[in-house]
Amino acid sequence: MTDRIEKDKVLAAVVRTFFKYFTLGIIEAYADDPNDMSVYEPKSVKQFVVKHFEKYSQTFNEEAFYAFSRMNYLEEEVEEELKKFMSGGNVSAMELMRFACRGDEFYSTMVSEYKRNMELLLCGIFSATPEQASQYSRCSSIGEMAQDNAEAIINRIANKAYEKGKSIKENRNMKV
Secondary structure, eight states, X not given: OOOEEEHHHHHHHHHHHHHHXXXXXXXXXXXXXXXXXXXXXHHHHHHHHHHTHHXXXXXXXXXXXXXXXXXXXXXXXXXXXXXXXHTTSOOOHHHHHHHHHXXXXXXXXXXXXXXXXXXXXXXXXXXXXHHXXXXXXXXXXXXXXXXXXXXXXXXXXXXXXXXXXXXXXHHHHXXX
Protein backbone atom coordinates (compact mmCIF):
# COMPACT_ATOMS: atom_id res chain seq x y z
CA MET A 1 0.00 0.00 0.00
CA THR A 2 1.34 3.42 -0.94
CA ASP A 3 1.51 6.30 1.49
CA ARG A 4 -1.47 8.65 1.33
CA ILE A 5 -1.73 12.40 1.84
CA GLU A 6 -4.71 14.69 2.31
CA LYS A 7 -5.77 16.42 -0.91
CA ASP A 8 -6.18 19.78 0.78
CA LYS A 9 -2.47 19.74 1.66
CA VAL A 10 -1.61 18.85 -1.92
CA LEU A 11 -3.96 21.50 -3.33
CA ALA A 12 -2.32 24.13 -1.11
CA ALA A 13 1.14 22.97 -2.18
CA VAL A 14 0.16 23.08 -5.87
CA VAL A 15 -1.14 26.65 -5.59
CA ARG A 16 1.81 27.82 -3.47
CA THR A 17 4.28 26.15 -5.85
CA PHE A 18 2.65 27.74 -8.89
CA PHE A 19 2.87 31.25 -7.43
CA LYS A 20 6.44 30.79 -6.23
CA TYR A 21 7.87 29.41 -9.47
CA PHE A 22 5.82 31.53 -11.86
CA THR A 23 6.98 34.64 -10.01
CA LEU A 24 10.56 33.39 -9.92
CA GLY A 25 10.45 32.86 -13.70
CA ILE A 26 9.12 36.39 -14.26
CA ILE A 27 11.73 37.94 -11.98
CA GLU A 28 14.57 36.04 -13.61
CA ALA A 29 13.31 36.96 -17.09
CA TYR A 30 12.90 40.68 -16.40
CA ALA A 31 15.48 41.53 -13.74
CA ASP A 32 18.63 43.19 -15.00
CA ASP A 33 20.57 40.93 -12.65
CA PRO A 34 18.60 38.02 -11.13
CA ASN A 35 21.55 37.42 -8.77
CA ASP A 36 20.95 40.87 -7.25
CA MET A 37 18.99 39.94 -4.13
CA SER A 38 17.16 43.29 -4.12
CA VAL A 39 14.83 41.97 -6.88
CA TYR A 40 13.42 39.56 -4.27
CA GLU A 41 12.66 42.28 -1.74
CA PRO A 42 8.96 43.03 -1.11
CA LYS A 43 8.84 46.27 -3.10
CA SER A 44 10.39 44.66 -6.19
CA VAL A 45 8.24 41.54 -5.92
CA LYS A 46 5.10 43.70 -5.75
CA GLN A 47 6.20 45.61 -8.85
CA PHE A 48 6.80 42.42 -10.85
CA VAL A 49 3.45 40.96 -9.74
CA VAL A 50 1.45 44.11 -10.49
CA LYS A 51 3.12 44.52 -13.89
CA HIS A 52 2.15 40.96 -14.89
CA PHE A 53 -1.01 40.61 -12.82
CA GLU A 54 -3.25 39.54 -15.71
CA LYS A 55 -0.90 36.68 -16.62
CA TYR A 56 -1.28 35.00 -13.24
CA SER A 57 -4.89 33.82 -13.57
CA GLN A 58 -4.52 32.89 -17.23
CA THR A 59 -1.39 30.83 -16.63
CA PHE A 60 -2.75 29.36 -13.41
CA ASN A 61 -5.86 28.12 -15.20
CA GLU A 62 -3.75 26.52 -17.92
CA GLU A 63 -1.28 24.81 -15.61
CA ALA A 64 -3.45 24.00 -12.60
CA PHE A 65 -6.07 22.36 -14.82
CA TYR A 66 -3.71 19.44 -15.37
CA ALA A 67 -2.74 19.25 -11.70
CA PHE A 68 -6.29 19.31 -10.37
CA SER A 69 -7.70 16.93 -12.95
CA ARG A 70 -4.89 14.46 -12.08
CA MET A 71 -5.83 14.82 -8.41
CA ASN A 72 -9.54 14.23 -8.98
CA TYR A 73 -9.85 11.80 -11.88
CA LEU A 74 -8.25 8.49 -12.68
CA GLU A 75 -5.82 8.79 -15.55
CA GLU A 76 -7.91 6.54 -17.75
CA GLU A 77 -11.17 8.42 -17.11
CA VAL A 78 -10.17 12.08 -17.43
CA GLU A 79 -10.12 12.19 -21.24
CA GLU A 80 -13.53 10.54 -21.61
CA GLU A 81 -15.08 12.73 -18.89
CA LEU A 82 -13.59 15.84 -20.47
CA LYS A 83 -15.03 14.94 -23.88
CA LYS A 84 -18.49 14.56 -22.32
CA PHE A 85 -18.08 17.86 -20.49
CA MET A 86 -16.98 19.71 -23.62
CA SER A 87 -19.69 18.22 -25.86
CA GLY A 88 -22.00 21.14 -25.09
CA GLY A 89 -19.86 23.62 -27.04
CA ASN A 90 -17.74 26.52 -25.86
CA VAL A 91 -16.47 26.14 -22.34
CA SER A 92 -14.83 28.97 -20.39
CA ALA A 93 -11.56 28.66 -18.51
CA MET A 94 -13.51 28.93 -15.26
CA GLU A 95 -15.82 26.09 -16.26
CA LEU A 96 -12.80 23.95 -17.13
CA MET A 97 -11.32 24.70 -13.73
CA ARG A 98 -14.58 23.66 -12.06
CA PHE A 99 -14.44 20.42 -14.09
CA ALA A 100 -10.86 19.76 -12.94
CA CYS A 101 -11.84 20.44 -9.32
CA ARG A 102 -14.70 17.92 -9.60
CA GLY A 103 -16.78 19.43 -6.85
CA ASP A 104 -17.70 22.63 -5.08
CA GLU A 105 -15.67 21.90 -1.94
CA PHE A 106 -12.44 21.37 -3.88
CA TYR A 107 -13.17 24.40 -6.06
CA SER A 108 -13.91 26.66 -3.06
CA THR A 109 -10.75 25.49 -1.31
CA MET A 110 -8.74 26.19 -4.46
CA VAL A 111 -10.20 29.70 -4.79
CA SER A 112 -9.40 30.39 -1.14
CA GLU A 113 -5.79 29.26 -1.61
CA TYR A 114 -5.44 31.24 -4.84
CA LYS A 115 -6.60 34.43 -3.12
CA ARG A 116 -4.40 33.80 -0.07
CA ASN A 117 -1.29 33.28 -2.17
CA MET A 118 -2.00 36.25 -4.44
CA GLU A 119 -2.47 38.46 -1.38
CA LEU A 120 0.91 37.34 -0.03
CA LEU A 121 2.56 38.24 -3.34
CA LEU A 122 0.82 41.61 -3.45
CA CYS A 123 2.30 42.23 -0.01
CA GLY A 124 5.69 41.40 -1.47
CA ILE A 125 6.00 38.02 0.22
CA PHE A 126 7.68 35.93 -2.45
CA SER A 127 8.15 32.59 -0.78
CA ALA A 128 5.92 31.33 1.98
CA THR A 129 7.48 30.73 5.36
CA PRO A 130 6.73 27.39 7.03
CA GLU A 131 4.23 29.24 9.22
CA GLN A 132 2.39 30.69 6.20
CA ALA A 133 2.50 27.34 4.43
CA SER A 134 0.88 25.68 7.46
CA GLN A 135 -2.00 28.18 7.35
CA TYR A 136 -3.51 26.71 4.18
CA SER A 137 -7.25 26.33 3.59
CA ARG A 138 -8.31 23.03 5.09
CA CYS A 139 -11.02 20.77 3.72
CA SER A 140 -10.70 17.17 4.89
CA SER A 141 -13.84 16.15 3.02
CA ILE A 142 -12.08 16.28 -0.37
CA GLY A 143 -10.21 13.10 0.50
CA GLU A 144 -6.74 11.71 0.10
CA MET A 145 -4.45 10.64 -2.70
CA ALA A 146 -1.25 8.69 -3.23
CA GLN A 147 1.76 10.64 -2.01
CA ASP A 148 3.93 9.68 -5.01
CA ASN A 149 1.27 11.07 -7.38
CA ALA A 150 1.10 14.26 -5.31
CA GLU A 151 4.86 14.71 -5.52
CA ALA A 152 4.83 14.20 -9.30
CA ILE A 153 2.03 16.76 -9.71
CA ILE A 154 3.83 19.35 -7.54
CA ASN A 155 7.12 18.82 -9.37
CA ARG A 156 5.40 19.21 -12.73
CA ILE A 157 3.66 22.46 -11.80
CA ALA A 158 6.93 23.88 -10.44
CA ASN A 159 8.66 23.21 -13.77
CA LYS A 160 5.77 24.40 -15.94
CA ALA A 161 5.11 27.56 -13.90
CA TYR A 162 8.79 28.52 -14.00
CA GLU A 163 8.96 27.93 -17.78
CA LYS A 164 5.81 30.01 -18.32
CA GLY A 165 7.10 32.83 -16.12
CA LYS A 166 10.42 32.92 -17.99
CA SER A 167 8.66 32.83 -21.36
CA ILE A 168 6.43 35.87 -20.77
CA LYS A 169 9.20 38.24 -21.83
CA GLU A 170 10.12 36.08 -24.82
CA ASN A 171 6.50 35.91 -25.98
CA ARG A 172 6.08 39.66 -25.61
CA ASN A 173 9.14 40.29 -27.77
CA MET A 174 7.97 37.98 -30.56
CA LYS A 175 6.75 39.65 -33.77
CA VAL A 176 3.32 38.62 -34.98
